[in-house]
Amino acid sequence: MAKRTAGLTAAMLLTFTSAAPALASEALVQDICTACHTGEDGGLTRISGQRKTPEGWMMTIVRMQQAHGLEISPEDRRAIVQHLSDTQGLAPSEAAPFRYALEKDPNAQESFDEPFASMCARCHTGARGLLQNRTAAEWTLHMDFHVGHFPTIEYQALGRDREWYKIARTEIAGYLAERNPLETAAWADWQAADKQPVAGDWVVITDLPGIGEAYGRLTVTGDASPYQVSGDFVTADGTKHPASGRMNLYTGYEWRANLDIGGTAYRQVLALSADGNGLQGRQFDRSNDALGAPLTGARAGAGSVILGTVPSAVPAGAAQVQVVGTGLDTLASSGGTAAANGFGAALSLTAEGNGVVTFSAGGAEGQIAHYTSVDSIRVEPEFTIARVGGGSDAGPPPVPAYFNAIGMWNGPDGKPGTGDDVRIGRVEAQWTVANAHEHAAHMKDTEYAGGMQPNGIFQPAIAGPNPDRPFSANNAGELKVQAKAMGQQGEAMLIVTVQRFIDPPIR
Known part of the structure; x- marks a missing residue:
């Protein structure tokens, strides 16, 4: 099999x-x-x-x-x-x-x-x-x-x-x-609907796991599948990651691309919007599809569109922010100055304390939070699984898990973890794991199941059997993933389970 x-x-x-x-x-x-x-x-x-x-x-x-x-x-x-x-x-x-x-x-x-x-x-x-x-x-x-x-x-x-x-x-x-x-x-x-050609320029926003939030501009050329795709992804510090590869468009909207982005092979599984001017889906590492993130995009020149910002939130003080989108030549902001560029508009701002800067252009609106403190930390995803792997030439590789720490402010009710909380955005955090419960502590899951990397990626242990565990059990475990930032801590549940031996295109 x-x-x-x-x-x-x-x-x-x-x-x-x-x-x-x-x-x-x-x-x-x-x-x-x-x-x-x-x-x-x-x-x-x-x-x-x-x-x-x-x-x-x-x-x-x-x-x-x-x-x-x-x-x-x-x-x-x-x-x-x-x-x-x-x-x-x-x-x-x-x-x-x-x-x-x-x-x-x-x-x-x-x-x-x-x-x-x-x-x-x-x-x-x-x-x-x-x-x-x-x-x-x-x-x-x-x-x-x-x-x-x-x-x-x-x-x-x-x-x-x-x-x-x-x-x-x-x-x-x-x-x-x-x-x-x-x-x-x-x-x-x-079948009867008119469909736009997919060729042209696309502005996109995503996350490159282990690298950070990123925006990009992709150019699609050709008249039929496979199309050629080229462009760049840029992280918050301005580092460019060149992108190139091929894309097939199926059924008039199903975008499937294999791209090299800065030396890493990525897969894009995206869908065009009904009007052909939007993109939405997921981009992931082809060698390990657990390492991926949502990707959204807009056709360059298709009106005024704001996809988001990179970074998604900034500490108070002077900051450079990329407002990602298209048609933002007239971007007006409640703080700072904006200058249009090929990815949307660059926003230079200086802000004090906790607050939000809003901006708009041609009916499109967006905002970015600036902060000196947070009321709570949310770990996303709140629950997921990882898989042990490797340990032999024939065994499937380990499947890691990717987490982000999200800063939150209490809403009008003044309580954390309620429906009116305000999402700030991603914040830098220190990552650890803890045993999820008493049995996990007895089995010493934190010692055997794997560990967190500074970039929020959990790397599972190699596959067993492990003679150091009771009954030579596999290196599976149940863990709490913990993120600490600005005096606050958030947790998520992580199940580290056995290998995935069968992995078809649709699981």
């Missing part, structure tokens, strides 16, 4: 980086797929009854290679994924609730009602099942597919205590057919 997973990951990289794309067309699908799929109602059996994300179609094709001996070149595979995503993809509104799975957000937590939760989301994310639309007949066949490919499914935990196959066919298939049918108004409207 680990070998197959590695093949799947390699295939994904080939798909999104191929420099010689084949012609994406129905003719290519017919040529490649009709060796197994027969024609029906103007389409092909099984294929014509489904709609999926680019990652979903890629997983399907790679499964055909691994399980059924399909021979296909990387170029043809990329082209077929492009064609099927464009003609049988998901509308933006259909994918929106479950983008966390496409973006590999390590902090996302799912909650589904029964019986879908234990019937489907016990083996993979619920999002994986809901990021596809099918005919009623196809949903029923999908239940049969599970038993055919995974015959032990009825004997696994939460499967053997029920008539899994009967429930899948009589309840789950019908539920999914009603919830995620093949034909929807959302998909018909999206």
Whole structure:
């Protein structure tokens, strides 16, 4: 299974980086797929009854290679994924609730009602099942597919205590057919909608884990996938990190890019807004997708837009702030002076005590807090997991966790941790870990599970078994991540668990 997973990951990289794309067309699908799929109602059996994300179609094709001996070149595979995503993809509104799975957000937590939760989301994310639309007949066949490919499914935990196959066919298939049918108004409207070319300049704001908050300007060139992307990301101290790579645009809005940013390989899983002028999603380290952050962007010249500031907050005194956005030539501020630049506008300010500087341009508004003190510290995320790893040539690598310390002021009620608290922004903090509870202390989790780095990254220990622990247990543990700043301390919960052996594009 680990070998197959590695093949799947390699295939994904080939798909999104191929420099010689084949012609994406129905003719290519017919040529490649009709060796197994027969024609029906103007389409092909099984294929014509489904709609999926680019990652979903890629997983399907790679499964055909691994399980059924399909021979296909990387170029043809990329082209077929492009064609099927464009003609049988998901509308933006259909994918929106479950983008966390496409973006590999390590902090996302799912909650589904029964019986879908234990019937489907016990083996993979619920999002994986809901990021596809099918005919009623196809949903029923999908239940049969599970038993055919995974015959032990009825004997696994939460499967053997029920008539899994009967429930899948009589309840789950019908539920999914009603919830995620093949034909929807959302998909018909999206197919008919006018779409802007993606080429042009984009102003973006994000965070480079271990480096800091960053803004950038990316230039997209080309007439079709794969597009060329180039530009720079800049951190608060003015350091530039050159960016370059390729991007595929699927379904008219699904942006998938592999970029080199300052010598580190990054992956972007983003979505264009309906008007084609905005970007939103997640950017992460390709070698370890837990190290990533949200990214938002705006098309340069598309009106006045303020995405945020870098840094997100500043200590009181003299400060240089980049207001990130576009169309900010007339930026007016309640404090300091502003000068437009290619990333928005540079704001020079001098402020005393605790307070907020506001600014606006062309109807777009923003603000930045300046501070000498905070009332509390919030650690974000409040809960997440890390995974031990390494320790052998064949084992999966460790999965770290990335935390930020956020300064907070009490709101009108004067109490911390209530709904009216005021978010200041990111602050510098000192990081430590503590045992989460008495049993964790007994197991000495802080000694074995891993440790915090000064930049807010938790680095897990190597995978076990560890002969120094009771029963030679793995180096798992339950920890409190602690951030201390300006006399205040915040905490988050961290579960350090076992390795991730199977890692498909949609988990």
